[in-house]
Amino acid sequence: MQFFYMKNKEGLGLNRKEVLSYIYVDTQEALNLLIARMRKTERIALDTEGNGLHYYYQKVCLMQLSMGDESYIVDPLAGVELESFLNELVEKPLILHGVDYDLRMMRDSFGFRPRNAIFDTMLAAKLLGYELFGLADLLQRLLDVTLTKKGRKSDWAQRPLTEAQLDYACDDTRYLEPLADRLTRELEGLGRLEWHREMCKRVVLSTENNAVRDPDDAWRIKGTGLLEPRVMNYVRRIWRWREDEAQRADRPPFKIMGNPAILELAIWAASHPSVSLAHGPRLPRHCQGRRLRALERAIRKALETPLSKWPEKRKARPSPNREPDCSRVVEALWDECYRIAETLGIDPAVLAPRAMLASLARKRPRTIEAMMEDCAMMRWQAELLVEGVRRILDNHHG
The missing domain is CATH 1.10.150 (DNA polymerase; domain 1)
Structure with missing residues (x-):
């Protein structure tokens, strides 16, 4: 077990004047102590570092955890037995920023599938209308914390890691709890906390499986x-x-x-x-x-x-929204989506991406339940759009 001490960092409401430490966990003894600590906490901020920028066969090279003022960096390449650690982690509510990548990496490396609630700070920022929703941007704006960029493109599979690399990795979770608390208050104030819960559940479900691509077509690169x-x-x-x-x-x-x-x-x-x-x-x-x-x-x-x-050129797939009437419906739906999103102060694509609008135009659902079942909409999206969808479909018969 190794302790590394951070430089003083000041941030609003975070008592950054105190020197904080993180613990590098690379022995079974240290991991067992961490597991005992995890059992006593209600939630855990989580992030991972992978090796995808440097290797063909991707894997998780670090797992960073923060609980209150305590931060830990777990080294899964150190030969420690991770089963008990992962069994404890899978049951905890987790806070992540941009959950998709981390959960896919954890699933592929360890078969990890969370069983409790996930709070994605990036999704929260999007629902609140923040135009800059990267972690560094949010921490700077909301908590007055500046993150270092050194280490972003590191080869995380190499050992030993430098203190600068570990500082960078730890900062990805150190501030997630106070950030999540701040965003939760804002979501509650706007009545959007349930929207966020629904979005997080949807993203977690989407990480269960990778999109299957025909191996015979994988070579068809852009262009x-x-x-x-x-x-x-x-x-x-x-x-x-x-x-x-x-x-x-x-x-x-x-x-x-x-x-x-x-x-x-x-x-x-x-x-x-x-x-x-x-x-x-x-x-x-x-x-x-x-x-x-x-x-x-x-x-x-x-x-x-x-x-x-020789390969054949792909035939253009028949697209319903290329038909004149369907195209007009999609454009009308987009205008309605844009109008509602503008009143909410969010990106229209967060409310409904164009592919979803095309599905609405093609399947013409008229109830919230049908919009959810036939067009894969979340309830909050369907509730906001259902009246406009009915009106537009009534104006475009056939």
Whole structure:
């Protein structure tokens, strides 16, 4: 167990004049003491640091927890047994900022699925109409706390971590409880606390599963749809080469070759068959030796692929809102959504994104229950929009 002492930090209402410490938990003894402390607390502020910027195979590298004035950093890479810790954590009400990423990482790394309430400070800020809802922006505005930016792009899988990195990590939870309390008061004052509870439940449910993408289409990166099948054939081969190399090196695909570079190389290779890559677009400096030979083989396979095996251009999906009447309904719904959101002081997309409005135009529900069931609306959204939806649908028959 290691103690690190922070520099004095002053903040409104937080008694920052006192020197605060956090505990780095990297032994079983320290973790057992933390578990005992967790059993006595009502709620826990939580954040994680992952390695997605530096590795292909992502995992949780740190877990930060704050309870009152006490903060802890748990090192899951230290070989400690986490089962009892996670069993305790899963039962506690949690406070997070931007819950989606952290819960997906915790689920994928540990099978973690929270059983108690979640309070997402980012969602709260959006419901209150804050235009800047990043953690640093909210802490600066509401608590007069300035966070350091050093450590944001750290390789969190490396050990040992510096004190500056640990300071950065700990600050992500140190102030979440007072921030949540402040936002809760504001939500209560505007009668939006139940909206927030509903939003948090919806986001937590959305983290249960990842969107399933057809593996045969995963190579269709942005910009591919504008290309001819002959060039798309090269994109597919180069993308698969990149994926293989990323897995082999355990590095993120973008560090092997970026998407724009894939498109540039595919376009050049398709128009320069049998020409050496030495005469083509500039390749990443690490693309040499075995990796370069693998890329050359991928391009050669693309050249040898018969026309019958080339990818097909995607057919445009029929979209109901492209029909004149449906399009007019969507625009009318957007105007209504914008009007209501403006009176509430929130972003219209928080009230109802355009995809939801298109669903309303297509399925034409007329009750709150039907809007929730058929268009996946939350109750608070449906209650705000139901009268306008009925009126607009009545004005656009057929």
